[in-house]
Amino acid sequence: MTLVELLERQRNAAVPVLYDRDRSVSFAALADESAAVAAGLAAAGVAAGDRVAIWLPNVPAWLAAFFACARLGAIAVAVNTRFRSHELADILARSGARALLYWPGFDKADFVGVLAGCPAESLRALAAVVEYAEDDQGTAARDGRAAAAHETSAAGARGDRIVAPRDGGRVAWPAGCRRLDYAALAASTPMTADHSRPAAGCAMFTTSGTTRAPKFVLHDQQTLTGHAREVVRGFDIDGHSTMLLAPPLCGVFGVCCVLAMIAAGRPSAMTPVWDAAAAARTIDRLGITHLNGTDDAIAQLLAQNTRTPAFPTLRFAGYAAFNPALDDIVERADARGLAVVGLYGASEVQALFARQATAAPVADRRLAGGRPVGDGARVRACDPATQAVLPHGEAGELQIFAPVSRMVGYFQDEAATRAAITDDGWYRSGDLGHTMADGRFVYLTRLGDSLRLGGFLTSPAEIESVVQQVPGVRGCQVIGITLQQALRPVAFVTLADAAAGAPIDEAALERRVIDCVAGRLARYKVPARVFVIDVFPVTEGTNATKIQKHRLRDLALRRLG
Secondary structure (H helix, E strand, O other): OHHHHHHHOOOOOOOOOOEEOOOOEOOHHHHHHHHHHHHHHHHOOOOOEEEEEEEEEOOOOHHHHHHHHHEEEEEEEOOEEEEEHHHHHHHHHHHHHEEEOOOOOOOOOOHHHHHOOOOOOHHHOEEEEEEEEHHHHOOEEEHHHHHHHHHHHOOOOOOOOOOOOOOOOOOOOOOOOOEEEEHHOOOOOOOOOOOOOOOEEEEEEEOOOOOOOOOOEEHHHHHHHHHHHHHHHHHHOOOOEEEOOOOOOOOOHHHHHHHHHHHHOOEEEOOOOOOOOHHHHHHHOOOOOEEEEEHHHHHHHHHOOOOOOOOOOOOOEEEOOOOHHHHHHHHHHHHHOOOEEEEEEEEEOOOEEEOOOOOOHHHOOOOOOOEEOOOOOOEEEEEEOOOOOOOOOOOEEEEEOOOOOOOEEEEEOOHHHHHHHHOOOEEEEEEEEEOOOHHHHHHEEEEOOOOOOEEEEHHHHHHHHHHOOOOOEEEEEEEEEEOEEEEEEEEEEOOOOOOOOOOHHHHHHEEEEEEHHOOOOOOOOOOOEEEEEOOOOOEEOOOOOOHHHHHHHHHHHHHOO
């Protein structure tokens, strides 16, 4: 199935496809808007195979542009709204984007300032720039300054530039780049031709790129639609489901959530910027049944009221762990009548690849991983050195067989694609974990972050969870340092609010941490040193910040001399 077919088959659904703040958008309206945007992009020179960078927060226009690209056979490049100039320039240049859609007047991010910091050569492939705006009611607003110019450019006659561009001339757009207004584009005569194909590349997501330039994960239309249908079955989405879209659409997490709801013909509720208070009100007002988000998002929602159950209509809440200080989020939610379950996903096999069971014990639900939701999907753990398949319970690299949801490959990077996919079609995840006899698996950590201590592959998270139980410790990150010719764990800790700012006896804290770990874990897992740090160094990910452990290693080496 193509993406166009996925949307069109729900055209006459009795419910909206989206609740966008205080308004609803029907499936038919989204389908028609996407066909109109496709016509406008085609008139601006976008053709099959071209890349279109979508740099917007969670608004209906994001999805309209996404489905417009699918209709054209073009490839939508999901651009993180948190990106700064260096990152954006890299994405636009390496993807060779022919068009860019962005929101110049968005008051939560300085999109124009970021663009102004991009070197001119990074924008050279752009043939069209589409500028989005909203009126006071939150609907796409037509810019009067652009209307006359657009009437000709959308028709492909002259490609006139917008008069008085909203960037104030600060951005070095290439000569001949057409400047289009989104609302006028969306008012074009809808395109009736459909160039979508199941096997056509349609979406690119960037990897996190914490230690190297991000790779472009390319999916075709049948992998996205196939995974969406798998998620409908595997996440218990039915004719009464409504989802709160917490993750941003600029990442695979958000896209997988909303496509599953479209496949089911059910609504999603979105806002441009995450606001926990507004989200809590939306859950109550719309009777939200499904939510996938980060541990931070779950914690913020629980803080919005004191009742139990916290949200009576929520019957599924999946989470991805990013905040070390929230390793007890499942227990916190349980105490408020909300059964939260761990998820597992990756851009390469899509975000909702596996989940824990809602009825499982707390100890299982707090683990990332679970049972794959796709028919025929399997996971194995392999020895990183020999590639031998390991027995259940023994940690190794998780390799994934995902016949429906696996990526086409890394865009214009055949070497990286060959390295990531085995000869028999399994994706090498680079994650450390182990399998279970009943078909489930457990994710422990990134393989690059795992430590071989005492001859055993060890997840730092196991040590971190124990350290965080020491009074006064808020968060912990463990890295490995070679000391006296052996790899030893070193712990960095942040302090709880009550302890922060007060005089700290680091030696005494170190003794408490070491004694606590020594009483709970094997001797080789006991930290050799414990350092206090104000905040962990992070990089901005699509859904949350990610801790840069390589910078902690450098810091440990400096402190140890």
